[in-house]
Structures are given as structure tokens and as C-alpha cells.
Amino acid sequence: MGQEIDDVKREVAIGTRLLAEFGLATGILASLGHVSMRVPNDPELFVVKGRGYAVDALALMRPEDMVVDDMDGNLVDGPRDAWQCNEVKMHSCILRERPDVASVVHVHPRFAVLMSVLQVDLGPMCIEGMQLFSKPLAVFPSPRLIIREEDGVEVAKLMGDADAILLQGHGAATAGADMEEAVMNMLYLEEQARMNWYAYCAAGPKHATITAEQSAEFGANMRAMRDQPHLKPEVAPTPRKPSGVWKHYQRLIEERG
Numbered sequence: 001m002g003q004e005i006d007d008v009k010r011e012v013a014i015g016t017r018l019l020a021e022f023g024l025a026t027g028i029l030a031s032l033g034h035v036s037m038r039v040p041n042d043p044e045l046f047v048v049k050g051r052g053y054a055v056d057a058l059a060l061m062r063p064e065d066m067v068v069d070d071m072d073g074n075l076v077d078g079p080r081d082a083w084q085c086n087e088v089k090m091h092s093c094i095l096r097e098r099p100d101v102a103s104v105v106h107v108h109p110r111f112a113v114l115m116s117v118l119q120v121d122l123g124p125m126c127i128e129g130m131q132l133f134s135k136p137l138a139v140f141p142s143p144r145l146i147i148r149e150e151d152g153v154e155v156a157k158l159m160g161d162a163d164a165i166l167l168q169g170h171g172a173a174t175a176g177a178d179m180e181e182a183v184m185n186m187l188y189l190e191e192q193a194r195m196n197w198y199a200y201c202a203a204g205p206k207h208a209t210i211t212a213e214q215s216a217e218f219g220a221n222m223r224a225m226r227d228q229p230h231l232k233p234e235v236a237p238t239p240r241k242p243s244g245v246w247k248h249y250q251r252l253i254e255e256r257g
Helices: 003-021 088-097 110-118 149-159 179-203 212-227 244-256
Strands: 034-038 045-051 066-070 075-077 103-107 138-140 164-167 171-176
Touching: 003 034, 003 045, 003 066, 003 103, 003 179, 003 244, 034 088, 034 179, 045 088, 066 088, 088 103, 088 149, 088 171, 103 179, 110 164, 110 171, 110 179, 138 149, 149 164, 149 171, 164 179, 171 179, 179 244
Parallel strands: 138 164
Antiparallel strands: 034 045, 034 103, 045 066, 066 075, 103 171, 164 171
């Protein structure tokens, strides 16, 4: 389907394998989860891991294993005997409703699942991923798979303009302006959920979190970075650049082929 599609398939394969590398899709979760990415010059199409492979562990996915879907979740192209992932509606509905989003991630991270079942409101516990809590984190109130159009629409509606949503007892979905941002948002969400669980165990459900005022101060301080005479302008937080974590793990995956 063209060089651009091939490039996107390669990126999505890397992102999919990174979910396993980060520990979000290992053990009994080894085949659960998917990353999608919108095709830049054909934004009504996206690439995602499919189903029907002889072995579908995320850690083993290759570019040629990826499938192409449209914004209704229909299969457009893919390898023989493969079809779109069962929860393709989670991706298609979010991408369709959010033109600002280029990538969506769904996986079953354990601490996020745990806190969603306990119905504990997550709050920011560290600066990594603190931006995910600028508004209360929405929760889809059921563990059922997102296989129907109406459920995909509901997930997109609950998510709104945020970059993360919990799926009660099921996992989470994150979004981003590019694939790195979407995957890193999932990693940040699980780190925040883990720290919330530790605090919940240590201090109870009413444990302290970073306050909204402190979050705002942190943001203002980051924006002031570019104005510091001893720092180069390129250290400014925008436009966002690949993080050291992302570059490290991406290189590991690329070296393995």
C-alpha cells in the first residue's frame, strides 16, 4: 500500500513490542494489548496489531504482522488469515472523535486495573505523568471488551479531550499526538497507579497527593525553562522531543530486529 504505510507498520510494531519491554504485556498478559497509529497522509486509516497469528505475543510482533483499518473499524489490508483486533472500536472511535490524536494504546496494566476495581480516584503522586490528572480521570464502568460501536463511542465520550481513561477491571487506554506520547502516557499512568496503591496501603483512601496548585506551579516552572539565560532554548519542554526512556528502549527493540 505504499512506503508510508510500511513506515507506519514498522513504528506500530516497535510500539507494540515496547509494551512488553516495559512490562505491561508479559506473563499471562503477553498477548493482550495493542497500539494504533493514524496514517499521516491518509488520516481515515490507521495501523494496529491484528489477531489470528500462530503466535501473537506482543514481544514478537513484526511490521508485516500489522493490519490496516478504517475509522469504522473495518479491515482494509493485512496479512493472510489475520483480522483486526477484537477491540478495534476503542481505537477507531477515539481516533475518529479526536483529530488531535495520532495514536491510541490499550493494555491491561495491573495497578491501573486494581485501582479501577477499588474505585479509588487516582491523583498525581510524582511529576512523571502528572499532566494526566489535570482533570479527574474518567472510568468506563464495566470490564466488558469494547467490541461494539456504542461502547467505543462511550469510551471516546468519557475520555473527552483527556489523554487517558481507565476501564474498570479491564485496563486502560491512552492517547497522544504521536505514538511515543501515547505509549509513554500508558507507562506514566501505570507508574502513578502503582504509587497510588502504595499510598492507599500506607495511609488509606484519603492519602495525600500533589495538589492542583503544585501541579500548576510545576507547569509554570517548566515553561520558564526556555527563559533561563544559562540554558539553551532547545531544552524548553515544547515542542516535545523523544524522551531518554523512549530512545533507550526503542534502540533495544531495533537492535533485536
